[in-house]
Amino acid sequence: MAAGRGNTSGESMKNGLMEPVGGSKHRNGHTNGKHKNGLNGKNGRHEKHSEWQDDFHESFEETPLLVAILTYLGYALLVVIGQIRDLMRAYGIEKDKSCTEPKLEGFVPLFLSWESFYTRNLYRRVRDCWNRPVASCAGVRLDVMERTSPDFGWNFQLTGKKLDVMNFGSYNYLGFAESSGPCASAVHGVIQKYGVGVCASRQEMGYMDIHKELDELVAEYLGVEAAMTVPMGFATNSLNMPALVSKGSLILSDELNHASLILGSRLTGAVIRTFKHNDMTDLERKLRDAVCHGQPRTHRPWKKILIVVEGVYSMEGSIVRLPEVVRLKQKYKAYIYLDEAHSVGAMGPHGRGVVDYFGLDPSSIDILMGTFTKSFGSAGGYIGGSKRLINHLKVHAHSFIYSSAMSPPVAQQVISSMRIIMGKDGTQEGMRRIRQLAWNTRYFRKRLHDRGYIIYGNKDSPVVPLLLYMPSKVAMFSRETLRRGMATVVVGFPATPLIETRARFCLSASHTKEMLDKALKIIDDVGDMLRLRYSSLPSPDFSEKGIQLIE
Structure with missing residues (x-):
């Protein structure tokens, strides 16, 4: 977890994230050309190139x-x-x-x-x-x-x-x-055992062993300490974000983020500022201003700063410049909320999303979010991260507390497809x-x-x-x-x-x-x-x- 600026001891735990103590929608035009190695005006100008930039073409x-x-x-x-x-x-x-x-x-x-x-x-x-x-x-x-x-x-x-x-x-x-194959066969067997609906939330009588198996498998798949799953992908963003940041915090959101991220950001009560799509120069400028000037009028330090980005942007087909975002997060002691809805399963040599695609350590991303509605052919979503983060969300997130637990056949479809992706089926x-x-x-x-x-x-x-x-x-x-x-x-x-x-x-x-x-x-x-x-x-x-x- 990123420590707060100047907070060398005893960081406080709030909303599942360490509390940083900082110092006081239209895109920025297209470039008339291709973007390769990070050198176009849309994505910021970078003089020094990392290895990943040599093969980055948009x-x-x-x-x-x-x-x-x-x-x-x-x-x-x-x-x-x-x-x-x-x-x-x-x-x-x-x-x-x-x-x-x-x-x-x-x-x-x-x-x-x-x-x-x-x-x-x-x-x-x-x-x-x-x-x-x-x-x-x-x-x-x-x-x-x-x-x-x-x-x-x-x-x-x-x-x-x-x-x-x-x-x-x-x-x-x-x-x-698919309507046939190993996943469909496993789903059919689960329907015979559990039925279709749960009819209760997890905190009541809706928590089944199949949900525990799913949570543990997702955490293993992502390479994080823990994970929690919810029955709706849209709600994974919109109803979990309010449990992470609140009034007095700052959200820096990519201007092309999905509607679920926009709604979730608004529900937090935090101040929202957008940065130009995938433009690391603009993001750093806004981070620097936030750290230097603090909150409006009072100039008090922000309680926390959350950078919200997507792995693959579903309207543009672009990929987040994640190594640069991680560098800025570490430099300015902010947090990253990464939505991998369109990238998990579809990106990376092991199908684990853009974190895998860039070869980054999953622990460098504070909140990993994704959905099962795309690469896994199912429904619902997940949040992955530290155990402290997940334990906090299980107590405070509306998507976990008030929604009915995920349907068993839906959960089994995720388990079966994820095991195949991980090679746990022996093939x-x-x-x-x-x-x-x-x-x-x-x-x-x-x-x-x-x-x-x-x-x-x-x-x-x-x-x-x-x-x-x-x-x-x-x-x-x-x-x-x-x-x-x-x-x-x-x-x-x-x-x-x-x-x-x-x-x-x-x-x-x-x-x-x-x-x-x-x-x-x-x-x-x-x-x-x-x-x-x-x-x-x-x-x-x-x-x-x-x-x-x-x-």
């Missing part, structure tokens, strides 16, 4: 000026048309099919806002690209139920047909979202999947770069964003790829900046080379139709050839 190409202008004009046109149609509905010229709240005398509107205008006039037109019903196991392939809309997105009707498509949209990184299946995912990631990313698309993120991130920009192209890309046999996710405003709408591919160890090649062919066909080859930069020089696969 790409964030600047939006072409003409494309940005056309994208803004496209949204402006949609807003104007939406205002005209709202006016027509108000005068009865056009029938209003939206779900509007009743006008009650003396009451202010409950939910009427700009968001409802956006939903009614913009999102409604492309609503078929989201919330698609699935009628099969969401594995490497899935059955999407076909539906049509007779009134341009107000209502949908199922046709009764199913579309068998490749799944490039789920976070099934290691391919454990190399876990290592095979880890390496296959790493190979698939580099192969897929490299070929998209070669084709001239603007691709965001790190060369080793299984989250692969392809920039689409214009709102009309977002809907068309989603529809055309699905029609050709590929299901993917498209993301736009407000989940991304207005001019950075994108398709987001999530790679899996279950994807074969033939599937990847077919997906690339589909992307090429649709990309040529929509003219998506915006990149003006040379292709990066990384390759998948250095990854040795296990047959």
